[in-house]
Amino acid sequence: MRLGRSPRPAGRRHKAQGGAAAPAPGPGTPEVQGEVVRAAFLADGAPAAGRARLLPDVAVKRLPVYLRALGDLRAAGWEIVSSAELAERTGLTSEQIRKDLAALGGFGTRGVGYRLDVLVASIRSVLGLARPVPVALVGAGHLGNALARYNEGRRQEPRIGAIFDADPAKVGEALGGSVIRPMDELGAVVAAQGIRLAIIAVPAAAAQEVADRLARAGCDVLLNFAPVRLSLPPGVRCHNVDLAMELEALAYYARPDVPPPGP
Amino acid sequence: MRLGRSPRPAGRRHKAQGGAAAPAPGPGTPEVQGEVVRAAFLADGAPAAGRARLLPDVAVKRLPVYLRALGDLRAAGWEIVSSAELAERTGLTSEQIRKDLAALGGFGTRGVGYRLDVLVASIRSVLGLARPVPVALVGAGHLGNALARYNEGRRQEPRIGAIFDADPAKVGEALGGSVIRPMDELGAVVAAQGIRLAIIAVPAAAAQEVADRLARAGCDVLLNFAPVRLSLPPGVRCHNVDLAMELEALAYYARPDVPPPGP
DNA sequence: CCCTGTGAACTAATTCACAGCG
DNA sequence: CGCTGTGAATTAGTTCACAGGG
Numbered sequence: 001m002r003l004g005r006s007p008r009p010a011g012r013r014h015k016a017q018g019g020a021a022a023p024a025p026g027p028g029t030p031e032v033q034g035e036v037v038r039a040a041f042l043a044d045g046a047p048a049a050g051r052a053r054l055l056p057d058v059a060v061k062r063l064p065v066y067l068r069a070l071g072d073l074r075a076a077g078w079e080i081v082s083s084a085e086l087a088e089r090t091g092l093t094s095e096q097i098r099k100d101l102a103a104l105g106g107f108g109t110r111g112v113g114y115r116l117d118v119l120v121a122s123i124r125s126v127l128g129l130a131r132p133v134p135v136a137l138v139g140a141g142h143l144g145n146a147l148a149r150y151n152e153g154r155r156q157e158p159r160i161g162a163i164f165d166a167d168p169a170k171v172g173e174a175l176g177g178s179v180i181r182p183m184d185e186l187g188a189v190v191a192a193q194g195i196r197l198a199i200i201a202v203p204a205a206a207a208q209e210v211a212d213r214l215a216r217a218g219c220d221v222l223l224n225f226a227p228v229r230l231s232l233p234p235g236v237r238c239h240n241v242d243l244a245m246e247l248e249a250l251a252y253y254a255r256p257d258v259p260p261p262g263p
Numbered sequence: 264m265r266l267g268r269s270p271r272p273a274g275r276r277h278k279a280q281g282g283a284a285a286p287a288p289g290p291g292t293p294e295v296q297g298e299v300v301r302a303a304f305l306a307d308g309a310p311a312a313g314r315a316r317l318l319p320d321v322a323v324k325r326l327p328v329y330l331r332a333l334g335d336l337r338a339a340g341w342e343i344v345s346s347a348e349l350a351e352r353t354g355l356t357s358e359q360i361r362k363d364l365a366a367l368g369g370f371g372t373r374g375v376g377y378r379l380d381v382l383v384a385s386i387r388s389v390l391g392l393a394r395p396v397p398v399a400l401v402g403a404g405h406l407g408n409a410l411a412r413y414n415e416g417r418r419q420e421p422r423i424g425a426i427f428d429a430d431p432a433k434v435g436e437a438l439g440g441s442v443i444r445p446m447d448e449l450g451a452v453v454a455a456q457g458i459r460l461a462i463i464a465v466p467a468a469a470a471q472e473v474a475d476r477l478a479r480a481g482c483d484v485l486l487n488f489a490p491v492r493l494s495l496p497p498g499v500r501c502h503n504v505d506l507a508m509e510l511e512a513l514a515y516y517a518r519p520d521v522p523p524p525g526p
Numbered sequence: 527c528c529c530t531g532t533g534a535a536c537t538a539a540t541t542c543a544c545a546g547c548g
Numbered sequence: 549c550g551c552t553g554t555g556a557a558t559t560a561g562t563t564c565a566c567a568g569g570g
Contacts, residue, residue: 254460374551
């Protein structure tokens, strides 16, 4: 992971001319809405036998990075951006960005760049964020609180739509726009709202039990913050974020004999 | 990332025989302490010109995973473990584990397996955890609180040794074994304790300023939870964890047309 | 020209397959 | 035998280099 390269390319910046650096949502900005995926990576029945081709995980992880950079640019009044400019702002290389964006369907105009509105709409669409994505949060402790409020101010797309906690004292409290519900309602609420994405922010001892409930309720994409490896039925994905592990790994780079990162 | 494969190998389990599944720290467990690194990957001056060979990032990220599995095994009274057993518990492949462990110096006995105590000591040593690693935490909000208490019960090696917050109302409060200090003390405390590792858990708007201070104070390994890309002087590493991005990426896998994970 | 899109070359990482040793 | 350690083969991912369109 090579952060920080600064090739200093990108001559002229394509900002919206006219007024100051206003958000510029004027009539010059054509509507781009709904599903824009021309993508070839999620073939419907194309490439012969086997499973449909899907975007590699590494690329999926980069899409939100683009989205953030694009958001900043848009807020600053840009309308068009080049892969070089994006590279500078994300720490990735421009070729990589072009590869990714081309894989999403290849919008972008040669000699010019990518239109922000098209790009944002496309990426959001690929990520499935074009329509609301409800998320369940289980555990309203310190971490759960932090998560629920993480993007309190900003627009955040996968929006936390239901919060559960085992502590009866917390049930009923408002948190980040939702109300904390008791655990017994988990199955019903998740099913009713068709929630497939869930965040596990409970103590390690409770995590497996919670995961089981979630899986049974139909959640098949989990984000687990508890420091345990969950065993899950096939077909359920689980992404683990373990703060302690994260720190342990970083400790390596703080060893006195590990050289500083490259240029 | 293929989680969940279960090749179901691993015949006999090498538990300590004798009593029941007791922690078995008896006299049969020889002391393994201090630095055990026979590792070849951090050569002192070996391979000709250029920079010393260091462990690839992907491998560094796996070491804490091993550490956790090993901790579980040890708690259950195991003394020896095979790569196959570890594979089953971590979701990695046994070859990969052997490659990693061999790269750390290749302890482990052919036909038998790896001794838990040796393995744990070695990995900890490679990660630099053999001696205490102090960490600074900046920001005692919801997230900071969660982080400070994350491992309140368990032994955690990179231990949070200093906490800072800009809010005068919080200064003086105890949190996870430390006391929250005012931001002005950051430079002095970090320097005095020789802290190189820091966690940024402040609002996005304050993150860059905090990062600058930390870098100036000598912290060169940062774990940033604020949703901003920080610009840092060369030589400073920064690992970003952005909860919102994490969710955005996961949303992809919850798309109705994305097939479930492989076998 | 400028900047995208893409085959080709390269590099890194994983998996295979088996030699080697308790 | 069983399980580690490791070269060889394979696969995935990145970078290079340039063709191609506005």
